[in-house]
C-alpha cells in the first residue's frame with residue numbers, strides 16, 4: 146500500500162512566525178507564509194491524482210496512491226487559516242495535535258478541534274509533550290505519551306482517536322510498537338517514503354516534509370509521486386542520520402547542496 150503524504154506545520158501572515166505553534170527560530174524554519182502555502186496548495190491541487198485521508202487506506206481501492214496533507218503540532222493556524230484554505234480547494238487535512246498545549250496561546254482550542262472534526266478533517270495525536278527525540282524515551286513513557294494524548298483528544302471530540310504523528314521525526318520501531326500498544330491504528334512518521342507498513346497492527350506512513358523556502362513546484366513534484374523529488378528527500382534524510390551519528394556540522398551544508406540541485 147502506498148500514500149503520498151506531505152508534512153506541513155504552521156501557516157502565518159506577515160512573518161509573524163511565533164503567532165502559531167512552537168516559538169523560536171528552529172520551528173519557524175518549518176512554517177510557511179500564507180501566500181506561499183496558498184501557492185503550494187494550488188500546485189499540489191493541480192497534480193494530485195487522488196485527494197485522500199488516512200481513512201481511505203483502511204478501505205483501499207484500486208488506482209493511484211492518495212495524496213494526504215498533514216499538519217503537525219496543533220498550532221492555532223490549523224483553525225484560523227489552514228482548514229479554510231483546504232476546504233476551498235476541496236481538501237480535508239490531518240491536524241496532529243500536541244495535547245499538553247491545547248487551549249494555550251498559539252495553539253488550537255478544544256472547541257476549534259470539535260469544529261474541525263465536524264468539517265471532515267482528521268484530528269490525531271502528536272504526543273502530549275512533544276518529547277525530543279521521542280525515540281530515546283523509555284517504553285513506559287512512550288506508551289503514556291500515546292495513551293494519554295489519544296484519551297485527551299477522545300474526551301474533547303467525543304469519539305475514539307486512532308491516528309498520530311511522531312514528534313520531531315524521531316521514529317523507531319519501538320515508537321510505533323508503543324503507539325500500537327496504546328490502541329493507535331495509523332502513525333505518520335517523517336521518513337520520506339510513499340510505502341506504508343504495519344507494525345503490531347498499526348499502519349506506519351512516511352511523509353515528505355515541506356519547509357519555509359521550498360518552492361511550490363517541489364510540493365507538486367512530491368504530490369505527483371515524482372521519483373527524483375522523492376529520492377532527493379531520501380538522500381537528505383539519510384545524510385541527516387549519518388551526520389547525527391558522527392555528530393559533525395556536515396548536515397546543513399550537505400542538505401543545502403542536495404536541495405539546490407533538486408530545485
Ligand SMILES: [Zn+2]
Pocket residue numbers: 217218271275311312313
Ligand atoms: Zn512537531
